[in-house]
Amino acid sequence: MHIPRLLINFKAYVESSGDRAVEISKSAERVWKETGVLIGVSPNIIDLRQVSSSVEIPVFAQHVDPIPAGAYTGHVPPSLVKEAGARGSLLNHSERQIPLRHIAESISIMRDLKLISIVCSPTPSESAAVAALSPDAIAVEPPELIGSGIPVSKAKPEVILSSLRSVRVVNSAIPLLCGAGISSGDDVRAALELGSYGVLVASAVTKSPDPQRKIRELAEPIASFTRA
Amino acid sequence: MHIPRLLINFKAYVESSGDRAVEISKSAERVWKETGVLIGVSPNIIDLRQVSSSVEIPVFAQHVDPIPAGAYTGHVPPSLVKEAGARGSLLNHSERQIPLRHIAESISIMRDLKLISIVCSPTPSESAAVAALSPDAIAVEPPELIGSGIPVSKAKPEVILSSLRSVRVVNSAIPLLCGAGISSGDDVRAALELGSYGVLVASAVTKSPDPQRKIRELAEPIASFTRA
Amino acid sequence: MHIPRLLINFKAYVESSGDRAVEISKSAERVWKETGVLIGVSPNIIDLRQVSSSVEIPVFAQHVDPIPAGAYTGHVPPSLVKEAGARGSLLNHSERQIPLRHIAESISIMRDLKLISIVCSPTPSESAAVAALSPDAIAVEPPELIGSGIPVSKAKPEVILSSLRSVRVVNSAIPLLCGAGISSGDDVRAALELGSYGVLVASAVTKSPDPQRKIRELAEPIASFTRA
């Protein structure tokens, strides 16, 4: 199971919806081919199928409900996400918080379906809590830095270090992505040096005048770092 | 603005997802061409774009969030639903209940976008409440009959009559769809005779061994009735 | 059934909790005796029983759940609120929004128990929606003015006028309280002149250095107005 080192959250931005969702995903695919860095994209659910059928890189939903297929109006079961071509889903993003039980149940349903679960968490202790549920990866994002342009890897390196330590106590095998405010190659390098497996970004790419160049800038330090 | 007389909710059923969502929608389109009865389909959000680009009949989301496009992970703004080709959305289905304020705000955002809002309600008094928010249509569905195969038009005709009366006091121009348990042409006829503008169905079509024949069976009484 | 003309929401303020909840309620009771203006208090649920047993004026919960007594950990059924001595409850305050169905069910359960339901609403159209559910009173509070010190009766008189008109179309018998930013006798007078039955206040009283004097200031225009 391949966890992306660079995961791009498209949120519900106009700039990364519809045809633009496909374009940015193709840019990410190109950078993956150039650099060998595994890049994932997480488009809005409305674009999930189209993006999944347009690129080879792994595509992630932004949220799933802990339900089977069935009589659930206005809900998205993991099985339909899989059928649409996605390889996994984000869960519990700070913009879409869910009860502890839903996190646990969604991870379990996704594991049975061989979907990759990447659970978001704002703090070291919540990261450790999530680790106890054995998701495939954890994305640490202090919410006060999301969208701020102030990179967590520089503003709050202790959150990453402490999350790594806390998660390791519970389950040392779970890779940690770090997010919030990551917007340059330097930010990515700092995150990797602190021990992150990879990074989760959003506006830095989706709002960039040249998304492909930005994706390349973010992927290059990962390529150097993982080669080293 | 054209409100469908027959609206088919695909929920999150396997039987009406992916390629099957497109097939059933094309069947509905064929019946519309044969009979002249306006039929709408409401696929799972994951299929919304693909269905919208495959048929001419109006396509509806099952739920939208009362938000603009932007930094909203795991949410669906009406503007993206429109961009994906949908003509409107269901709101407040008994399987996806939302706060009163969200109903009001979603209707208002959809009105500005010229999207059709069809708000679900379980009782006459809630139908009247919803009417005060001026959606484009109201779908009355007593939740205890949803999926039961016991048609509201026969089991609880007083719910329809009373909803019609209550809604008319508030806003006489809002058409009423009636739903829950509708599974035959007879049920549809009964609903129309009680004063419904149309019907909302789900499993009767999506779980049918021959959805097109079932759609035709449900549409024919509407064709006769509206011709009369 | 007696709807208070002046209803004081204690929220979860330190200044109106515990012994202070009882003191402010006794002040309100004194002003009621002096002026004849019916005053209600809505303490935090944690103080509800003690306040109810300390004063004769009507006491209101700030929220109830639409459930019977039973196996509901961390919930408050209307029947227990009644047993504790309360005369009714606020519902759907903008700080505690609930699904449309919960509003409808709570009103219905409270009606059966002869408890007074006062439902909050931020706008004229939502006030009309609530009116269709036949609560005992509606409190209109534009949320942007709550706690602002800018009185709705002066800043947005059209919200009150329009709410009155909208509610009247649906159910002309429902009294309207107006709230948000009301902090002086002048604000109260303006609200009454616009057609409000009464007012809903919070910080103006609870944060006042002399709550009894403030309550008197707010009650006096009501006494003059209703005598006139």
Added chain:
Amino acid sequence: MHIPRLLINFKAYVESSGDRAVEISKSAERVWKETGVLIGVSPNIIDLRQVSSSVEIPVFAQHVDPIPAGAYTGHVPPSLVKEAGARGSLLNHSERQIPLRHIAESISIMRDLKLISIVCSPTPSESAAVAALSPDAIAVEPPELIGSGIPVSKAKPEVILSSLRSVRVVNSAIPLLCGAGISSGDDVRAALELGSYGVLVASAVTKSPDPQRKIRELAEPIASFTRA
């Protein structure tokens, strides 16, 4: 900080509300004095203050919101719970599930106030997740056994054993209460022998024709066990 070995959840039962809440709490106090077993009671929030002022044993809220005192209509901050005399609160009961973040924040706020946090969890992995947040105790209750009369300690001993193991990996100092279906002294003994620190009960006591005798029956095996 003293964690009760026997914690009685009064839920929103008529049988354990109002004067009956005080009576059952006094019975629990008597059994504590007789046996030395620390017993806690968790009345409905509406009875919290009265019960707290009537007994010396620790009293717990059933839920708190992760907020400071302030402008929060219809919410209960931990600080008001403390001011009312409670010694702590249950959190995340399966009848009142909350987002992971709310659990983390409530524990943190309660720790600062020196209130005891007892967090409920349905499974071993969720118990481990909760342990990572360092509450004062965890109560494991498989929801399918709650109110069933089938004791978790007999029907699902592996849930208790596995929860103990999982929690110990994360934080070996956190005591585990076990709940769901516990209704006799034998059930309690089985729970202790499996390694539980204590038990969480509800209907077994509150619906008993003789609550004091039932409390004694449940406390005695704890007295014997902890003496041994």
